Amino acid sequence: MKRWLILLLAGCSLWASASAWALTLTLPDDRGRPVTLARTPQRIVSLLPSLTEMVCQLDQCQRLVGVDRYSTWPESIRQLPRVGGGLDPNIEAIVALRPDLVLAATSSRAAERLVALGIPVLALEPKTHADVQRVLGKVGQVLGVSDAQKIWRQIDAGVSAAAQSLPPSVHQVRVYFEVNRGPYGAGEGSFIGETLARLGARNILPASLGPFPKLNPEYIVRANPDVIMIGERNAEGLLQRPGWQGIRAVREGRVCIFPVAESDVLVRPGPRMADGARLMARCLAEKAPGAAKAEPSPAKALARTAGGKA
Known part of the structure; x- marks a missing residue:
């Protein structure tokens, strides 16, 4: 009975993993362009520090295979390959990392060339509090994180606490x-x-x-x-x-x-x-x-x- 239960749980785990990878997701980015992902991305390059930090705060740092030169937090990403900046990306270095998704700012010069090479690019650029909440939700959706808004609630509560601390x-x-x-x-x-x-x-x-x-x-x-x-x-x-x-x-x-x-x-x-x-x-x-x-x-x-x- 115990062996049967272990096999059943293992089978469920494999099915859940296969389902995640079989998922096809289409969503608009901040350029207004639809981005289609045939499977849940496992190899991500981030070209914007705020997006790098969001991925890691959602407990998905292990999916990052490369970041821009300005991403410095958390400490665990400091050993990752650097692929230039948003305005001067190293396309060859990005392609060599075999990403299944690149996260970039809307102003990034890499987007068009990478898409032409068959690499999905999700362009997101938060500028306001509402943008941060929205982008967190979108990154969480792409990564398959169910409650990404928990991070926003923590941010919002922290800002309120800072305000209340002032005379x-x-x-x-x-x-x-x-x-x-x-x-x-x-x-x-x-x-x-x-x-x-x-x-x-x-x-x-x-x-x-x-x-x-x-x-x-x-x-x-x-x-x-x-x-x-x-x-x-x-x-x-x-x-x-x-x-x-x-x-x-x-x-x-x-x-x-x-x-x-x-x-x-x-x-x-x-x-x-x-x-x-x-x-x-x-x-x-x-x-x-x-x-x-x-x-x-x-x-x-x-x-x-x-x-x-x-």
């Missing part, structure tokens, strides 16, 4: 968040802007400018934010930017310069968004007017951190 004194603080030294900023309509709003801050970049607008540097000076959030990569020479020493945030030392690892968390719309919310909340708690004392010598502190001269 009322930081509410309505005017913030400029720089994502790239173009300068490109995070507008109200971006996932970063939405997180700032949930934390009670005011974004100096209205939604009408787009999620991540390129700015005239004078715009930031005229807006005169109370707090500036910027990554270490972009902060070099910050004090030498025309007019920046007169910005209230710079003058009073209310600038948060995030190290590279923290900056990566902040700018990736994926499963670590709650961690990003906590980093922004910490910045507001420490730097917002009325919330904490700024450093006594803000110009010198900024010069040390941002590569400027006091």
